[in-house]
Each structure stands twice: as C-alpha cells, then as structure tokens.
Amino acid sequence: MNALMGITQIPRSKIGDVGRLAFGDPSVENLAFGESDFAPPAAATAALIRAVAAGDTRYVDSRGKAALRTALAAYLSDLHRQPVDEGRIVVTASGMAAISVAFAAIVRAGDRVVIHEPEWPNLAGAALARGAEVTRFGLDQDGAGGFRLDLARLAKVLPGARVFCLNSPNNPTGWMASDVEIRALLALCRQHGVWLLSDEVYSRLTFDGAAAAPSVLDHARDDDRVIVANSVSKTWAMTGFRVGWLVVPAGLRDAIGELTEATHSTVAPFSQEAALAALGCEDFVVEFRDFCSRGRAIVLDGLAGLNRVELRAPAASFYAFARIDGVTDSLTLARRLVIEHKVAVAPGIAFGATGEGYLRLCFAQSPEKLVRAMDRLRNGLAMLT
Numbered sequence: 001m002n003a004l005m006g007i008t009q010i011p012r013s014k015i016g017d018v019g020r021l022a023f024g025d026p027s028v029e030n031l032a033f034g035e036s037d038f039a040p041p042a043a044a045t046a047a048l049i050r051a052v053a054a055g056d057t058r059y060v061d062s063r064g065k066a067a068l069r070t071a072l073a074a075y076l077s078d079l080h081r082q083p084v085d086e087g088r089i090v091v092t093a094s095g096m097a098a099i100s101v102a103f104a105a106i107v108r109a110g111d112r113v114v115i116h117e118p119e120w121p122n123l124a125g126a127a128l129a130r131g132a133e134v135t136r137f138g139l140d141q142d143g144a145g146g147f148r149l150d151l152a153r154l155a156k157v158l159p160g161a162r163v164f165c166l167n168s169p170n171n172p173t174g175w176m177a178s179d180v181e182i183r184a185l186l187a188l189c190r191q192h193g194v195w196l197l198s199d200e201v202y203s204r205l206t207f208d209g210a211a212a213a214p215s216v217l218d219h220a221r222d223d224d225r226v227i228v229a230n231s232v233s234k235t236w237a238m239t240g241f242r243v244g245w246l247v248v249p250a251g252l253r254d255a256i257g258e259l260t261e262a263t264h265s266t267v268a269p270f271s272q273e274a275a276l277a278a279l280g281c282e283d284f285v286v287e288f289r290d291f292c293s294r295g296r297a298i299v300l301d302g303l304a305g306l307n308r309v310e311l312r313a314p315a316a317s318f319y320a321f322a323r324i325d326g327v328t329d330s331l332t333l334a335r336r337l338v339i340e341h342k343v344a345v346a347p348g349i350a351f352g353a354t355g356e357g358y359l360r361l362c363f364a365q366s367p368e369k370l371v372r373a374m375d376r377l378r379n380g381l382a383m384l385t
Contacts (some may be wrong), residue, residue: 014350022344029373032344036364047277051270063257064091080217095231095244111162117352138354145312169202172360174314202317204235222250236278243275295363302374318364341380
C-alpha cells in the first residue's frame with residue numbers, strides 16, 4: 001500500500017477533463033491546452049526528415065548529442081549574462097522529462113518540495129511520484145489582476161525544504177519574476193541549503209521587448225544548488241518533437257546523464273537534429289513572439305468590458321488568466337462552456353487552490369480561431385447569473 005502512496009496522490013488532470021469533452025466534438029474551439037497552431041520552424045522539420053532518411057534512428061549518448069549540447073551552451077551563453085559550459089548540459093526527452101530527471105537526482109521519499117501556485121499541475125505530480133511532501137505556496141494577488149511573490153512569507157516556508165520550484169514566466173498566470181526577485185530568491189535558497197529548480201520553458205515569450213525573461217542563469221554560480229529546465233516545445237512551437245534540456249551544477253552532468261539512461265534511455269536522434277536546427281532560427285522566435293502578441297491583444301479585446309471578468313495583460317508566456325467574479329467552481333464552468341458554447345478553456349482550479357475562480361486561455365492561436373473562440377466565450381460569460 002505504501003509503495004503506491006506517491007502515485008495515488010497525483011490528482012486527476014482537470015484540464016484533461018475539459019479536453020476530453022472538447023476532443024469529442026470537432027466544432028469546439030479549443031484554447032485549453034498549452035499548444036500553438038503555429039507551424040514549427042521549417043528548418044527543424046527538414047532536419048528531422050533528413051536525419052530519418054539518413055538512418056539517424058539509433059541510440060545515442062544518454063546525455064544528448066555532443067553537437068546539440070555544444071549548441072545549447074552557446075545559445076544560453078549568448079542569451080544570458082554569464083557563460084554556460086557545455087559540461088553542464090543534459091538533453092532530455094521533453095521539458096517534462098527534464099523535470100522528472102531533476103527530481104530523480106535531488107529528491108528522495110519524504111523530502112519537502114515547495115511549489116508556488118497557481119502552477120502547472122505536472123510539476124507537483126512529478127514531485128509526488130517521487131514520494132515527496134509538496135508544500136504549495138500561493139502567489140499573492142497584487143490588486144490589479146496580477147500576481148506577486150511574497151519573499152518575506154516564502155522565507156518562513158523554505159527552512160527544512162529540499163527544493164523550491166520556480167516557474168517564471170509562469171504557466172498559467174503570465175507572471176514573470178524580476179531580476180531583483182530572482183537574486184533574492186537565490187540568496188534565500190543558499191541561506192537555507194535548498195535546491196532551486198527553475199522551469200524556464202516560456203523564457204523567450206515575453207512582451208516587454210527583452211530577448212528573454214530574467215533567468216536564474218543570469219545570477220547563479222556554476223556550483224550553486226540550481227537546476228534549470230527548458231525545452232523546444234514553447235519557444236519554437238515544437239511540442240511533438242519531445243526535446244528538452246537541463247543546466248545542472250558543474251561536475252554533476254555525467255551522473256545526471258546516467259539518470260536519463262535509467263529514465264528514458266536516450267532522446268530520439270532525429271528530434272535532436274530538429275532541435276539543433278531550431279536553435280539557429282532566431283527569426284522564428286521573433287515571428288512567433290509577435291504572433292503570440294497579436295493573440296494576446298485579441299483575447300484582451302474579446303474580454304474587455306465584461307462586468308464580472310478581471311484580466312490583466314500577461315507579461316509573458318502565451319496564456320491569459322482571467323478571474324471571473326463570483327465563480328467558485330471553475331471546472332463546472334469550463335465544462336459548461338464546452339457543452340453549451342463550444343469553446344474550451346482550462347479551469348483555474350487545475351492550477352491549485354489559488355487558481356480557483358479563474359479560467360486559463362492559450363492565445364498562441366491563429367487570429368481566425370481566436371476571434372471565433374472569443375465570441376463564444378464572451379457570450380458564455382455574459383450569460384452567467
């Protein structure tokens with residue numbers, strides 16, 4: 001019985017509940033999932049096809065192909081304030097696999113993992129699967145429809161924890177930690193001997209003109225207890241390619257590479273070739289960010305003026321997180337919107353108790369789809385009593 005404890009504590013996906021309703025009806029406009037309908041870079045697709053045609057379909061280094069590790073180190077070194085050595089890079093079979101490998105490396109049964117919420121639910125699920133005790137730390141509402149991290153309150157929670165998980169830019173809220181906050185958070189983790197696991201998959205999808213969001217990599221030493229997870233899924237709209245990576249402390253790469261072997265063996269070599277090609281597509285990143293910015297504007301305009309809706313323009317990511325005044329059961333509301341109005345959004349409760357009363361919308365979609373979806377959503381929300 002005890003052996004199953006971690007698995008049985010993983011909650012059923014509430015996004016999946018809504019998604020299953022949407023999948024059964026092709027007339028539904030689906031904004032519930034974190035996936036874009038924007039095509040991935042042509043160079044990445046071509047590289048994958050070439051690799052398969054050339055027979056690059058067998059096992060490779062469990063740490064990732066050397067060429068991809070080298071390219072990732074160069075990419076991150078150019079993007080951030082401090083160089084990232086290739087010897088700290090581990091390639092994984094997706095961003096989710098990166099987080100799972102990181103937890104396997106640093107978490108043991110009974111360890112306490114602190115996760116801020118609203119938060120992507122798979123993160124807590126991965127911690128629970130390791131037998132960890134999860135402490136959920138709510139972001140504060142800032143009074144203007146946004147969120148903030150209360151560092152003084154967090155300082156009281158961290159002592160005795162094994163890991164603090166930072167997700168910035170944040171899914172679902174679009175909140176983004178500042179450089180000042182990241183430096184303070186890093187200092188707190190050092191003070192209490194806590195590992196910092198930073199999920200930065202939305203780092204390039206910012207709307208402030210910066211090349212990237214503030215990152216732990218801008219400030220951490222290479223021997224800090226810091227692991228940074230990322231992937232090609234969001235920045236390059238390559239969700240199905242399943243390639244992620246970790247930046248780990250100096251000297252731990254090979255040991256953590258052995259964990260990828262034990263977790264998922266190796267990463268498909270043809271997908272790694274696609275990821276390598278994507279890293280050279282900086283024009284695509286700019287184009288996709290502009291595409292998301294246009295989607296954000298459509299969503300903001302589509303919900304403007306509704307009496308019960310409070311929505312602040314997200315600073316980053318490709319989600320809008322709208323509070324619906326008076327709603328205490330966002331899952332039931334999301335189901336109703338699918339069934340009665342043919343539009344699917346994610347219920348806020350899927351992202352923790354702090355998210356109840358909210359709906360998450362993915363705006364990384366074509367303008368035509370978003371306009372149709374927002375008409376339906378606006379009508380559905382306007383009919384609330």
